[in-house]
Amino acid sequence: MKTRVAILTTVMILCAGFDWAASGALAMSADEAMSLLKEGNARYVSSRAQYPNQGVDRRNSTATKGQEPFATILSCSDSRVPVEVLFDRGVGDLFVVRVAGNVANVDQTGSIEFAVDHLGTPVLVVLGHTKCGAVAAVAQGAELRGNIIPIGKAICPAVATARKNNPSATGETLVNEAIKANVWQAIEDVFRTSPITVDRVKSGKLKVEGALYDIDTGLVTWMGPDPKQDKLLSDKTR
Numbered sequence: 001m002k003t004r005v006a007i008l009t010t011v012m013i014l015c016a017g018f019d020w021a022a023s024g025a026l027a028m029s030a031d032e033a034m035s036l037l038k039e040g041n042a043r044y045v046s047s048r049a050q051y052p053n054q055g056v057d058r059r060n061s062t063a064t065k066g067q068e069p070f071a072t073i074l075s076c077s078d079s080r081v082p083v084e085v086l087f088d089r090g091v092g093d094l095f096v097v098r099v100a101g102n103v104a105n106v107d108q109t110g111s112i113e114f115a116v117d118h119l120g121t122p123v124l125v126v127l128g129h130t131k132c133g134a135v136a137a138v139a140q141g142a143e144l145r146g147n148i149i150p151i152g153k154a155i156c157p158a159v160a161t162a163r164k165n166n167p168s169a170t171g172e173t174l175v176n177e178a179i180k181a182n183v184w185q186a187i188e189d190v191f192r193t194s195p196i197t198v199d200r201v202k203s204g205k206l207k208v209e210g211a212l213y214d215i216d217t218g219l220v221t222w223m224g225p226d227p228k229q230d231k232l233l234s235d236k237t238r
Helices: 002-016 030-045 056-065 106-118 133-139 146-165 171-193 195-202 229-233
Strands: 071-075 094-098 123-129 207-213 220-224
Touching (some): 030 071, 071 106, 094 106, 106 123, 106 195, 133 146, 133 171, 146 171, 171 195, 171 207, 171 229, 195 207, 195 229
Parallel strands (some): 071 123, 123 207
Antiparallel strands (some): 207 220
16 A cells, blocks of 8 residues: 555656655644635625635746645535535645545555655545535435445545444434544544554644534534544554
C-alpha cells in the first residue's frame, strides 16, 4: 500500500512538472484557512456569495504562476456537493479530492499527500454529506458491482461502527449515523496509510478536521478533529 502511494505521488509531481521540495507553502495558518471556509459557507447559506477568484485575472494568474490552494478537501462525488460553490471560493483556492462516499483509498490518499506536502495546504477537511447514496447502499446491504466494490469495502467499517454504537438504529437513522462515522473512518484511513500526512500533523503544519454538509440547507457543520487522533498519531505499528 505504501509503495503504491509513493509511486502515485511521484507520478503526480512529474506530470505537474514540479520538484517536490521546490514548491513553497502558502503563507496562511490553519485557523486563517478554516475562517475562510466558514465565512464562505456562511455567505453561500445566506445567498450572499461573492464568487471570489473566478475572473479571467485569477485564471491567468494561476495558469502562469501555479497554484497555492489554502485547503485540501476530501469530499463525495455527489453532484449536490459542489465544493467550491458551497464554500464560495474560486480558481486555485481549494485542492478538492472527490470520490463516491468520500473514502480514503490509495488514489485519494496519494492526492491528499500531494496537496498537503507538496502544495503545503495547512488544512485537510474530510467532508461528508447528508443523504449520501454510497453510505446508504452499504448500510442497506445493496449489491455492489464492478469497481464500486472497493468503495463499499472502505465504507463498511463506518457502518459497523454505527451499528455498534446505535444497536437499535435502523433505516434513515442508521444511515445518518453511518454517514458521520464514515467521516471519521476516512480520516483514520488517511492516518493509518499516510506517514507523510501524519508527519505534517505532528509537526504542526497541518490541521485535519471532519465536517458534514447538509444538502437541504447548504450548511456545513464542523465536527472537529478525529476523537482518536492522538492515538492514531502515536501508533507505532504504522
